Amino acid sequence: MGAKTAAVLVIGEEILSGKTTDQNAALLIKELRSLGVALRRIVVLGDVRAEIAQCLRELSASHDFVFTSGGVGPTHDDVTMEAVAEAFGMRLLRHPELEQKMRAFYGDRLEERALRMADVPDGVVLLDSDHLSWPVPVVRNVHVLPGVPEIFRRKFMAIRGRFADAPFHLRELLVDADESAIAGRLDQVVAAFPGVFLGSYPRFHFPNETPRWRVKLTVESKNAGEVERATAQLANLLGSLVVPPDPAA
Amino acid sequence: MGAKTAAVLVIGEEILSGKTTDQNAALLIKELRSLGVALRRIVVLGDVRAEIAQCLRELSASHDFVFTSGGVGPTHDDVTMEAVAEAFGMRLLRHPELEQKMRAFYGDRLEERALRMADVPDGVVLLDSDHLSWPVPVVRNVHVLPGVPEIFRRKFMAIRGRFADAPFHLRELLVDADESAIAGRLDQVVAAFPGVFLGSYPRFHFPNETPRWRVKLTVESKNAGEVERATAQLANLLGSLVVPPDPAA
Numbered sequence: 001m002g003a004k005t006a007a008v009l010v011i012g013e014e015i016l017s018g019k020t021t022d023q024n025a026a027l028l029i030k031e032l033r034s035l036g037v038a039l040r041r042i043v044v045l046g047d048v049r050a051e052i053a054q055c056l057r058e059l060s061a062s063h064d065f066v067f068t069s070g071g072v073g074p075t076h077d078d079v080t081m082e083a084v085a086e087a088f089g090m091r092l093l094r095h096p097e098l099e100q101k102m103r104a105f106y107g108d109r110l111e112e113r114a115l116r117m118a119d120v121p122d123g124v125v126l127l128d129s130d131h132l133s134w135p136v137p138v139v140r141n142v143h144v145l146p147g148v149p150e151i152f153r154r155k156f157m158a159i160r161g162r163f164a165d166a167p168f169h170l171r172e173l174l175v176d177a178d179e180s181a182i183a184g185r186l187d188q189v190v191a192a193f194p195g196v197f198l199g200s201y202p203r204f205h206f207p208n209e210t211p212r213w214r215v216k217l218t219v220e221s222k223n224a225g226e227v228e229r230a231t232a233q234l235a236n237l238l239g240s241l242v243v244p245p246d247p248a249a
Numbered sequence: 250m251g252a253k254t255a256a257v258l259v260i261g262e263e264i265l266s267g268k269t270t271d272q273n274a275a276l277l278i279k280e281l282r283s284l285g286v287a288l289r290r291i292v293v294l295g296d297v298r299a300e301i302a303q304c305l306r307e308l309s310a311s312h313d314f315v316f317t318s319g320g321v322g323p324t325h326d327d328v329t330m331e332a333v334a335e336a337f338g339m340r341l342l343r344h345p346e347l348e349q350k351m352r353a354f355y356g357d358r359l360e361e362r363a364l365r366m367a368d369v370p371d372g373v374v375l376l377d378s379d380h381l382s383w384p385v386p387v388v389r390n391v392h393v394l395p396g397v398p399e400i401f402r403r404k405f406m407a408i409r410g411r412f413a414d415a416p417f418h419l420r421e422l423l424v425d426a427d428e429s430a431i432a433g434r435l436d437q438v439v440a441a442f443p444g445v446f447l448g449s450y451p452r453f454h455f456p457n458e459t460p461r462w463r464v465k466l467t468v469e470s471k472n473a474g475e476v477e478r479a480t481a482q483l484a485n486l487l488g489s490l491v492v493p494p495d496p497a498a
Contacts, residue, residue: 013446013448014448014450014467015278016278016287016288016289016290016291017278017282017287017288017417017469018278018279018282019448019450019467020450021275026270029264029265029266029267030267033266033267038265038266039265039266040265040294040295041265041292041293041294041295041300042265042291042292042293043290043291043292043293044290044291044292045289045290046289046290051290073428073429073449073451074428074429074432075428075431075432075435075449076432076435076436076439076447076449077447077448077449106429109430110429111429111430111432111433113429113432113433114427114429114430114432116432117429148451148453149453150453151453168266178363179322179323179324180322180323180355180359180360180362180363180366181358181360181363182324183323183324183325183360183362183363183365184360184362186324186325187325190325197262198325198326199262199263199268199326200322200324200325200326201263201268201269202322202397204397204398204399204400218263218268220266
């Protein structure tokens with residue numbers, strides 16, 4: 001569809017073991033969509049440096065933008081910066097601007113150990129914003145964000161405008177038929193409109209239910225005209241199987 | 250920790266574009282944890298056969314169990330079975346038992362196209378259960394489950410008992426200090442108990458708040474005695490920074 005692409009890497013054993021529920025990938029799903037950026041992959045990993053490094057190397061090479069969540073605090077399980085450095089063969093350096101910010105904020109309470117948070121890969125770019133007291137470190141196309149959801153949101157929103165692209169166009173059709181009865185007709189539309197993404201989503205119902213519709217079809221592309229033409233062909237092929245949209249809730 | 254390991258692959262453009270919210274990885278996070286299985290990685294991908302195949306090959310080689318969600322219906326965007334076959338260099342074959350089940354269920358209404366759902370890799374094992382009208386296909390260590398949450402849950406629950414392992418033991422400590430003030434002490438415990446997983450989770454609070462605690466520490470392992478000893482050392486090192494648990498909500 002010619003969209004910019006993105007991948008999200010959520011770092012944190014606490015998500016995988018169910019101690020906390022991820023909110024950050026969920027935010028990016030919504031925001032990237034509204035920005036017109038195609039989110040192509042989400043990965044959730046524990047706090048294992050080598051695994052994070054390898055994953056980041058792959059994600060960075062195959063997407064326009066990569067966002068990481070978590071692992072940027074001062075404790076032993078915060079290994080994201082080391083992993084980013086390892087991914088790109090860079091060294092960790094204590095960044096003078098970050099060190100100064102920490103000294104100004106913590107004053108006498110600053111513990112030497114906490115200065116780990118000023119250590120960033122030598123290829124870093126720091127994104128500043130009026131709304132942020134601490135910049136967002138970017139290494140190549142990897143944007144390093146913290147795991148705490150309130151702070152993740154504030155930081156992403158401060159840099160959100162950089163990623164804006166042309167919007168997606170979407171049409172939906174509700175169909176009163178099983179997927180297997182319409183699969184052949186969907187194939188025809190897919191073949192006729194290779195630049196359009198056609199989704200087919202069956203709805204769950206119990207055997208004793210007679211739902212008004214059984215499958216939701218979605219037609220989408222960055223090209224609004226293509227979406228209209230593909231939707232028209234689909235509606236034509238499905239005829240009376242298409243039912244009106246559900247009334248607004 | 251000597252636990253069995255698992256990975257989850259959620260397949261579906263509809264998750265990445267925000268049309269639906271994943272419920273299946275969330276279910277597995279909870280269930281695998283209670284089974285004593287260490288979930289090590291979650292990946293969410295679109296309906297792209299080559300990407301799914303490559304991902305499955307990697308996940309299968311590095312985990313004891315792999316679970317996939319989605320992409321098993323009859324339409325053009327259902328490519329999971331082809332991807333599993335490609336991942337392991339197998340061929341897709343029409344399985345006589347599955348074909349017979351479909352013919353019995355659909356009768357005259359069966360469309361040839363729908364028989365795609367009876368096509369499985371030639372190395373498949375079908376897990377049957379009294380509670381299931383359709384078996385769970387397993388290829389090597391990959392368990393192929395459907396995306397519709399109600400059916401995913403029913404199928405996983407029917408085979409859940411196969412994965413039971415020794416339980417995890419967990420202790421928590423609440424600490425009234427910033428992470429940076431205690432990071433050095435955490436390092437000591439990590440060094441003393443290499444088989445124990447020590448998690449450190451800062452709590453968000455606004456600058457004008459004075460929370461009762463600032464960091465939650467978790468101590469866990471399959472070895473209950475190690476958890477008790479590591480927790481005791483941690484409590485000893487932190488002294489009066491440890492605060493009592495929150496009252497039950």
